[in-house]
Structure formats: structure tokens, C-alpha cells
Amino acid sequence: MTYEIFTVPLAELRTRTSMKWRRYPEDVLPLWVAEMDCRVAEPVAAALHAAIDRGDTGYPAGPVYEEATTRFAADAWGLELDPDRIGLMPDVMGGIRNALQVVTAPGDHVVVNPPVYMPFFPAVTGTGRRLLEVPMQADGSLDLAGLEEAFTGRRGPRPTAYLMSSPHNPTSRAHGAEELATVARLAAENNIRVVVDAIHAPLTAPDVPYVPYLAQAGAEDALVLFSASKAWNLAGLKAAVMVAGPAAVDSLAAVPYDAARGAASHLAVLSHAVALDEGRPWLAQLRTELAANRELLDRLLAAHLPQVTQLPGNATYLAWLDCTALGLDDPQRHFLDRARVALNPGPAFGAPGEGHVRLNLATSPEILTRAVEQMAASL
Known part of the structure; x- marks a missing residue:
């Protein structure tokens, strides 16, 4: 296939000053943190340049992000949202902390599914709540029986909330409609408040529809955090939205102004809204290239590292x-020191991550190929 997005030369990437390209020495290929090796989508870049040219760098005003989210959700997922039930947040993790503070009390238990996005753990414990872990199953699916045990108090203290990653990071799996319907039913039956990190929602494989949690019966009191930052590579322009189910409007309203609307920047709101409205063709091409890279990684592993297996994924990058x-004590450290390839260590995502690493696919096929070849040569 012809790549149009992941075409930035390595020499140009090394001039970047963001975390991905500055954490490690220049001889390391960084395939770790969730930044993409691409240029900004043209409509987004044009909007940012125009705003700078006219000196439009003040405070955000009006429901710009909220209304763009409703348009995107309707067109991409068939989900009708009310912009009055959407609130601006500083970013997704800030929104998650806000959500936990309004739907739980200090000392409450919150269910998480390790291996899971590393900041989930401090988001729970840092707000004075306690973790209750229900690990993902070996195939990357939710352990629905385990969730039922946890929600009903048969796996320890009875929780008050469930923090879900959907699609799941790091296993790269988009939860199916039956899974989510079961989660919503169990949560409603047991008075569990569900908070969803949906930052990877636009990034399902081209043939995989994203299933919104809020579309499920029983999800009316859920809070969903969403941002365009991951799908359009805008992490440096922080903004997000909290979407409240019809029965969660009071929870959204309880988030303090300074922790929410007052924290996102005007340029971030502008760029995210343009991405959602005008960046859809770019997103479609991105999803195609990511699917090609996932297939390429499978072929590279089979050819060069047959002892390493990629969990089948259908979302994220x-x-x-x-x-x-491989029998390595610390695969991430080995590949960094011996192969000069930076990955994320599996144990950072929880105990089930032992012996695993997370690799960022959002790069050129040349860099991905070189990384796997260097990893193989290090053994």
C-alpha cells in the first residue's frame, strides 16, 4: 500500500523536542510513548496557523468542542449526544480524576482491569480511593464473570465505581457490543458508577466499528472522557470533554469550574474541533496505515522474533x-540496552504485564522494520 501519513524521515523526527524524541539518546529508536510519527493533519495545521496569524490566542469561548463532539459521535458512531451534557476538561486523565472525585468518596474501591494504562493506578490512589483489580483475560477480553464477582462484593470490598479503558490500552482491543451490554447491566444492577476512558475511540481498525458505552441500556449514569488528541496526534494541545449519560448530569455539574472548563486552552479547543469536523479523511487514511503496520509487525515477528507474539488487536496504535x-528478566531493559529500541515495560501496566512490552505502531514501516530487526539481533 502507499503510505501518506507515516512518511516523515527519521532524521526529521530526531529534530522534534517532544517527550518521545527527547527521553532517550539519539541512537535509540523510540517506539514507546503514545505520540505518532506524522505531521499535523492539514486542516488542523491551517486552523492553528490562521489563529496565530490573527493573534487569536485568548481564552476559549462557547461550546465549540462540545458541539464538534456531538457531530462526530453522530456521524462516526451513530450516537446522538446532547451538547448540554458535555463539559470541557483539561485532558482525559484530568477528567477521570474529576469524575472519580464526584462519583466516589475517599476510601471507596474502584475496579480496574490490568494490564491497563499506567496513569489509572495513581488516578485512583491519588484521589484517596482504593484499587480493586479484575485482570483482563488472556485473549484481551473483559473478564465478565470476574467483574460480576467484584461488583457484588464476592472478590473483596464492594466497589462504588469501575474505571474502564475502551478501547483497551495496552491490549489494543475494542470491546464488543455484548461485552459492553453485560457491563452496563451488571453496573446498573449493583449501583456501580462507570467512568470510561474513550480516548482511542476513533482508532479502531477500518473494518471494526467502535461501540460506545453510552449506547448501552443501563449506562445512563456513566461518565465518558473523550479527546481528539490521540487520533490526531495533538497531545501537546491539551483538551478533552466529559460526556454525561442522561442520569449523570448532576455529576458533570459537580465538577469545579477551575478543574474543568477553566483549564483547557483556546488553541487546543480550536484544533480538536477542527480535527473532529474536517480531519475525517485524514483519520480514515491513518486507520488504514495503522492496520497495515499491525499486519507488518506480525510478519516481522514471524520472520525475526518468532518467540514473541503480538496479542491480536483491533484498535489503537x-x-x-x-x-x-525469550526468558529475559526485563524485556524492556534488554531491548533498550542491547537493541537500542525503547518500548514500555509490561509491569508498569500491572502485574499481568510481567514478561510483556508495549510497542507503538504509529511510525513508518521502515522504522518499524528496523526496530524489530535490531531487537532480533540483540538476542
Whole structure:
């Protein structure tokens, strides 16, 4: 296939000053943190340049992001949202902390599904809540029986909330309609408040529809955090939205102004809204290239690292690699020191991540190929 997005040369990427390209020395190929090796989508870049040219760098005003989210959700997922039930947030993790503070009390238990996005753990404990872990199943799916046990108090203290990653990071799996319907039913039956991190929602594989949690019966009191930052590579322009189910409007209203609307920047709101409205063709091409990279990674592993397996994924631009057959004490450290390839260590995502690493697929096929070849040569 012809790549149009992941075409930035390595020499140009090394001139970047963001975290991905500054954490490690220049001889390291960084395939770790969730930044993409691409240029900004043209409509977004044009909007930002125009705003700078006219000196439009003040405070955000009006429901710009909220209304763009409703248009995107309707067109992309068939989900009708009311912009009055959407609130601006500083970013997704800030929104998650806000949500937990309004739907739980200090000392309450919150269910999470390790291996899971690393900041989930401090988001719970840092707000004075306690973790209750229900690990994902080996195939990357939700352990619905385990969730039922946890929600009903048969796996320890009875929780008050469930923090879900959908699509799931790091296993790169988009939860299916039956899974989410079961979660919503169990949560409603047991008075569990569900908070969803949906930042990867636009990034399902081209043939995989994203299933919104808020479309499920029983999800009326859920809070969903969403941002365009991941799909359009706008992490440096922080903004997000909290979407409240019809029965969660009071929870959204309880978030303090300074922790929400007052924290996102005007340029971030502008760029995210333009991405959602005008960046859809770019997103479609991105999803195609990411699917091609995931297939390429499977071929590269089979050819060069057959002991390493990629958990089949259908969303995000992350790959969850099982390296246990290599017999390494610390696969991430080995590949960094010996192969000069930077990955995320599996244990950072929770105990089930032992022997695993997370790899960022959002790069050129040349860089991905070189990284796997260097990893293989290090053994």
C-alpha cells in the first residue's frame, strides 16, 4: 500500500523536542510513548496557523468542542449526544480524576482491569480511593464473570465505581457490543458508577466499528472522557470533554469550574474541533496505515522474533507483545540496552504485564522494520 501519513524521515523526527524524541539518546529508536510519527493533519495545521496569524490566542469561548463532539459521535458512531451534557476538561486523565472525585468518596474501591494504562493506578490512589483489580483475560477480553464477582462484593470490598479503558490500552482491543451490554447491566444492577476512558475511540481498525458505552441500556449514569488528541496526534494541545449519560448530569455539574472548563486552552479547543469536523479523511487514511503496520509487525515477528507474539488487536496504535518465551528478566531493559529500541515495560501496566512490552505502531514501516530487526539481533 502507499503510505501518506507515516512518511516523515527519521532524521526529521530526531529534530522534534517532544517527550518521545527527547527521553532517550539519539541512537535509540523510540517506539514507546503514545505520540505518532506524522505531521499535523492539514486542516488542523491551517486552523492553528490562521489563529496565530490573527493573534487569536485568548481564552476559549462557547461550546465549540462540545458541539464538534456531538457531530462526530453522530456521524462516526451513530450516537446522538446532547451538547448540554458535555463539559470541557483539561485532558482525559484530568477528567477521570474529576469524575472519580464526584462519583466516589475517599476510601471507596474502584475496579480496574490490568494490564491497563499506567496513569489509572495513581488516578485512583491519588484521589484517596482504593484499587480493586479484575485482570483482563488472556485473549484481551473483559473478564465478565470476574467483574460480576467484584461488583457484588464476592472478590473483596464492594466497589462504588469501575474505571474502564475502551478501547483497551495496552491490549489494543475494542470491546464488543455484548461485552459492553453485560457491563452496563451488571453496573446498573449493583449501583456501580462507570467512568470510561474513550480516548482511542476513533482508532479502531477500518473494518471494526467502535461501540460506545453510552449506547448501552443501563449506562445512563456513566461518565465518558473523550479527546481528539490521540487520533490526531495533538497531545501537546491539551483538551478533552466529559460526556454525561442522561442520569449523570448532576455529576458533570459537580465538577469545579477551575478543574474543568477553566483549564483547557483556546488553541487546543480550536484544533480538536477542527480535527473532529474536517480531519475525517485524514483519520480514515491513518486507520488504514495503522492496520497495515499491525499486519507488518506480525510478519516481522514471524520472520525475526518468532518467540514473541503480538496479542491480536483491533484498535489503537499500540501492540502488546508477549516476550516470556525469550526468558529475559526485563524485556524492556534488554531491548533498550542491547537493541537500542525503547518500548514500555509490561509491569508498569500491572502485574499481568510481567514478561510483556508495549510497542507503538504509529511510525513508518521502515522504522518499524528496523526496530524489530535490531531487537532480533540483540538476542
